[in-house]
Each structure stands twice: as C-alpha cells, then as structure tokens.
Amino acid sequence: MSTLEYANVSVRYGHGAGAHLAVQDVDLTVRSGRVHGLVGESGSGKSTLAAAAVGLVRPAAGTIRLDGVDIVGSSASVRATRRRVQMIFQDPFSALDPRMPIGESIAEGMRATGRRPARAERTRRVKELLELVHIDPARAGEPPGAFSGGQCQRVTIARALAAEPDVVIADEITSALDVSVQGVVLNLLRELQAELKLTILFISHNLAVVRYMCDTVSVMRQGRIVESGATESVLSAPSHPYTRELLAAVPVMGERFDWEKAT
DSSP states (O other): OOOEEEEEEEEEESOGGGOEEEEEEEEEEEOTTOEEEEEOOTTSSHHHHHHHHTTSSOOSEEEEEETTEEOOSOSHHHHHHHTTEEEEOSOHHHHSOTTSOHHHHHHHHHGGGSOOOOHHHHHHHHHHHHHHTTOOGGGTTSOGGGSOHHHHHHHHHHHHHHTOOSEEEEESTTTTSOHHHHHHHHHHHHHHHHHHTOEEEEEOSOHHHHHHHOSEEEEEETTEEEEEEEHHHHHHSOOSHHHHHHHHTSOOTTSOOOHHHHO
8 A cells, every 4th residue: 555645746738928837736645545536627637636646747846756755757766666656547448449459458557567477477467357347358359349338447447457556546437437337337446445455546526426435535626726634524514615616516306406506
C-alpha cells in the first residue's frame, strides 16, 4: 500500500497570453489503502490532476510524491517509480487498440514492471488477470470489438493491474457505460481494492457513486480544491457553497426537477 501526495500543484496549458491555468495550488493526499473521491463539474481540473500523476502532463509548479518520492520528471528512476501509479480511463474502447487481442493488450501492461517474462509466464499472468476481472481467459485472443463496454472496461482494469501498481487512478470509469453494467464495474473495483490492498483516486461527477465507493472526498472547482473530508461528512453536511450547489443539482426521485435552480 502506498500514499499519493500532491503539494501546491499547478498545471498550465499553453503559453503567453493564451495560457490557461487548469489546476491551481492543489494540495491533495490519497492515503495508503483508501479510496479518495475527487468530484466537480466538467472542466474543473479533475482529469488534469490525474494526468499529472501518471506523467501525461507536467506540473508548472509543485510536487507529486509516491511514498515521499517525487514522481515528476523523465529520468529512468522517476519513470520506474511512477509506473506504480496506473490510470484507468473513461472510454474503454478508446483505451484499447482495436486491432490487438485483449490478451496482448494486458501483456503490454506487464512491460511497465521492467521485467521481460517468457511467453509461458506471460500467458499464465494474462489468464490470472482475466480471471481476476471475471472474464473467460479462453477469450484472450479476441479483439475489443467482440466485447461489451463493461467487459472492455474490465479488460482495461486488468491491463492496469498487469503493471503491479500500488495506486490506481480511476477517471470517470463508468460514465461511458450503460447504467445496467455500471454497478458490475464498481463492485469489481471495490472487490479488487480490498483483495489487492490498492490505494485509489476515484474521479467522478456522480455523487451517489462517490458516496458508495469512497472513504474520503475532495471537491474541485475551477482548478482548486474547495472542500475535503470524510465522504459522509462532506456529502451530508457540506461546508462550501459549491458543494451544496452540486448536491442541490442532483435530481431526487419523486420530486419535480427545477432546471433554473440547477443551472
């Protein structure tokens, strides 16, 4: 189990007068073995914060540490440490090569460990990972197009686990899925978190899902964290006006939806 820490992190897109500060002075700690939610409206900086932890964007300021070790940079040692943080993306079909059998996609994830196992070992590990996400290993030779969206998302989870991460970042992993299969993926992630003792940063705009999944939560608005705390405390008795706005915008079954109030 490992702890992921952001300290005074800012991320800027573009240069000069057209530059946009997408994340501003963020302090965030995802504690070892916990599931920490990150919520906020689209464009609030959630995915940018996630991308910075896996090296897809580089912070303009601040540090990101895994168990106290800086994981910002491009040196071999930094990359070796950073591979212990793996990301599951929103759209599983975009995340998988449509021409590559799912077994090969999962085996690719194993390269992040730095090891080059023999074919027999790769085959054994792919089988093990597919079983872990409840997909028949006999289908390892099939392409992503042969699977449903929920199944493909389980394949991307298996690929992330192939890298043997200590921290997993789940970025809106059910928002592209049918409601009928969202619960299957969420329950699987909870199962894996408990079994593998993973630390998870769980990004979502769905407050009900965050309440179900997360021990703690941070609320993000316009690139800043405006509120953090135990999930039940924050969502039951929010202290920041923006958090209250998010909660007020959630439709309640049996009540008339007030569009003007929500917008």
